Amino acid sequence: MNSLPVQGQKSTNADASGTLPPLDPVRTRAVHRAVGDARRGVPVVLAGQHPLIVVPAETVGAEGLHLIDRLGSSGAMLLLAPSRAAAVLQEPLDETLPAIALGLTRPLIDVATLRRLADPTLEQIMPGFRRVAPPPLAEAALALGKQARLLPAMITAPVRPGWASLPLGGGLLAVPAADLLAYNRNVAATLHRVAEVAVPLDDAPDARLVAFRALDQGIEHMAILVGDPSAQAAPLVRIHSECFTGDLLGSLRCDCGPQLKGAIRRMAQEGGGVVLYLAQEGRGIGLINKLRAYTLQDRGLDTVDANRALGWGADERNFHIAAAMLAALGLDHIRLLTNNPEKTAGLAACGVDVVERVPHVIAPNGVNDLYLATKARRFGHLLD
Template structure:
């Protein structure tokens, strides 16, 4: 039996959640922020931080600065014999590497974060990961940046210093709670009929969270709300497959096949989620393609970048279904994780409907990996 997750989300309009919005923007600009916790840290993404950001970290921090990497990324940077054996108690998924003062140049840090770049790196020494290391990497992921952060213990009184007064402070636990809060705040903002070739009675329903960020779409065919358990497909956007017709994946045929099936049945819903590349974003998906071209499969390519195999937030799909008045569904999928995730969000799945397409000669190994390593059903 799957335990239903009961959650209490806080409004996204509060000052604390607005601080997360700002922290994401600062991370994308390479500006350091202070991670408020029992032992506050000043942090900046290795991918975007520049010379000025590194100077501020040097000026406003004390102790040993560190480069925080996802464990899977660190394994690609360091020899296997140098990796810590066992699980560190504070941050099991994060490895910390010592950085010398003054901090090394931004280009070296970027190369440590991005395995697609030529790896000309100094020897890094392992050190203990700070208590809030995972929250620091969460900020990078929320910004769709590579999960690699420069971090150091911030000096007491940093906010009173002339060069620290403008830095943003964000509570560490607010970063962890943000994805759930984002999903809980989704509201319907627009709806319009859009006749499709395979479903003339389709309409689009747009959803947006209170952060005014990327919209998610529901492609609604017919009147599924009148059915006891309508057919539903959860589809994460795929620019390369859906729009360009890329043969590297099966996303385009899956999307068009789902719409066509719902058109034939007379009703159904495709939840089109803005979660490219299983939630890592388009740029990181292209980086993962580069790693695949070097011999990794799709799962190991994501891990080499520092991401989990699947970073999607299925609370968004559950929130959209509730917004459409749907609580019981037949789920069109070959992915068992979608069943367990939706059920854990309180959606009742009365039937799993197979959704399979034959390989095309290019995506054969991709489909094989989905079956063997992600556990996808073959029918």
């Protein structure tokens, strides 16, 4: 599933000239702990001028709701991405705000209903809600859910002053909201090589794997080196986001498996090249959310609208990671194997010199025809 955002879609691929506060190892570990707590349904306090206590609707349990209720200084609310809120409220889409907030009454609504509100693949029961003004840190709250690869639907409330000294506040983590927003750029800046080994492949007997990991990060990205790409003035490069269903299982729903194998075969024929295999499943939304998006596609949505119905953007990937990997491999000039002109622009914004776009068209198989047509129509891929 390899594409960049549709026109007008907000992207995580910020311009390389943008300035974000650097994260030291201690602050990076705090972001990782916040992500882990979110996945376990443990509330986290977002520090800032108007701090919030927040927990994902997807993972929250009775204890998490109790903490929100007791440590919140005022009414709790459910934060949703605008695209998800439009369906819940049955209103036109409004993307002028980073999030839409729905007020929750006390006692807080039950866990099962909250999960239905977060997940459009579940049976929908839509109780009446009143819209309230989203808090200033709403964007960071949704960012925490996305970093955890959960549905971006968060239960939150302004946290009481002195919350940390209250009996229920002990042990809860506070993390600066700005650090959550800065994380994607910072994780790329700390990427480094951790392992390299020869792995002969069917179509490339001289292939090598180079593994990359970021500071305090458990997620690894791989570079598949075919031949000697450094011997070429501008080697062929393919940026390929991992696709469990297509690459490993041979799913016919996408063209990812044939693209990956075809790229390696072509690079071997040319005597060298690099496939950057990025751990950014489903355009950055994660495997579970990609499967949810498939469910929505089976109900009639295309790949763009399915992602957006879940509350995610059409593309959530961080291509600064690809730029950092190329720099570590010493590749300053590349020919990019892609059908997407916007991908060359995204890499150029990250400082990569793409001297040529090389087409990589895979014929439809009778199952993925609509998927490929959506790529052309909504992402601008050149498939002719």
